[in-house]
Amino acid sequence: MNTEFAGSQHIIEIIYLIASVLFILSLKWMSAPKTARHGVWAGEIGMILAIAGTLLHHGIVDYKWIFVALAIGSGIGVPLGLVQMTAVPQRTALSHAFGAFCVTLVGSAEFYLRTPDVPPFMMAVLCMEVILGSLTFTGSLMAAGKLQEVLPQRPITYKGQNLVNLGLLGVAIVAGIYLVLHPGAKQLFPVMVVIPLLFGIFMIMPIGGADMPTVISLLNSYAGLSAAAMGFVVGSKLLIIAGALDGSSGFILSVIMCKAMNRSFSNVMFGAFGQVQASAAGGKEERTVRSATAEEASGILAAANRVVIVPGYGMAVAQAQHKVRELYDALTKRGVDVRFAIHPVAGRMPGHMNVLLAEADIPYDRLVEMDDINGDFPQTDVALIIGANDVTNPAARTDQSSPIFGMPILDVDKARTVMVIKRSMNPGFAGIDNPLYYLDRTLMLFGDAKSFVNSIVHELSGNTH
């Protein structure tokens, strides 16, 4: 029995090894759009191998329920994989919640199976797994709810909020430490699940929609770390690797997002975010803006050589990406060079704008990152801003009193003409006034993004004699 047992165990380990290689290759191939789909295939093969290998596990006596669970999971997964591209941020948040849910459940099951024979280090990792898992679970559900707009998008804040939150987390950690020292204290375990569940809710409450890219990345990182911790608990190196990859991916994305919003990492870690209040409201003098009609705008666009379009979350809300594609076509046909300037935090998750524009069939080599396009604005005839606000606010460069001072922005104000499609003069999400709108070279195009772009396209095609 012993040799046979060891033999199948080795086969499983080798299968896991191959799966690990495939997972790493999968991420490596994500570096460029050309190879990225190979990455998905590598990941899929690795996943199938790993699941098949696990079924060889000697301890498994009951296969029926495994297959039932796999089938139900697939039944839920398919519709989640077929959502609209505009719903990708909330879908991603939801899948972080599912991942964390799985990790928390397995952690709890392992605790009750093994207690009180749990060595201190193992118990510490198990506590970390459960705490991170449960706070990521409710936190991600909250984030998904805010993104789906079933929960209020506005930050909810109250006095002493950070204190309450850190206090809750502190209680959970103390419970964890107690369990490490007294692994038999079963009654404490529910505390370690429930408190972080509450913490997850409170953690996301003060966060507004514009901060979602950072928060989603952070939750991504937590989900990865909790999975890696589970890898230690169940003794799976493959899971440790996958969790470490996911954790570092989320971490890198959060750092990129933080830099793009000029926030420090600790500022985000300790939940003080989303609290950028409109402090610059005072001293409002009446300043004049120049507005233009679709006809005038299309005339200027048609006469331009170089146009840069700056999309923002407003474009996603208005579902204007397909109309923007028509505008791109109409201008390109006239020989206008059209490119898109993508700010890292435009939208609700990292890379959100790229996906929406790719969905509208805009070639990806026309999508240019902030650092690569900022130098080109002085040679740009028209910068057309669709549904973006704070990422174009020149106050971030010049006005030290502005709450977004220091945030890297797209230098649209250096273009010869700036056009802004906007519903009204109401300030953007963060409630910060944008001096860009009062520049002499700026034309405000008031209206809904989708219908305004549509009328510009209409004018452009009407003008071709």
Next chain:
Amino acid sequence: MGSALIDGLFVFMLAGFIGFEVIKRVSPLLHTPLMSLTNALDAIAVVGAIVLVGEHKSQLSFILGFLAVVAATSNVVGGFLITDRMLKMFKSSRPAKS
């Protein structure tokens, strides 16, 4: 026992560094599919849950494991599906060489 944990820490450390180096090179263009892909890979946690269900050591571990397999499988299937759908949409304006 102790050495298995130390081994695990080595694996974690190395995988963390590899992840850091590999993901740093991912084009910002693909950050959204990257997140959905890592999410799908992360759902490899399903292997731990499968063992719980299969071993059926206690009623509680069986039920928790069952729910965990469902949750993780939905991430595997949904995650790979949407990542592939997104990546299919990214096209270059330069004609692809065949």
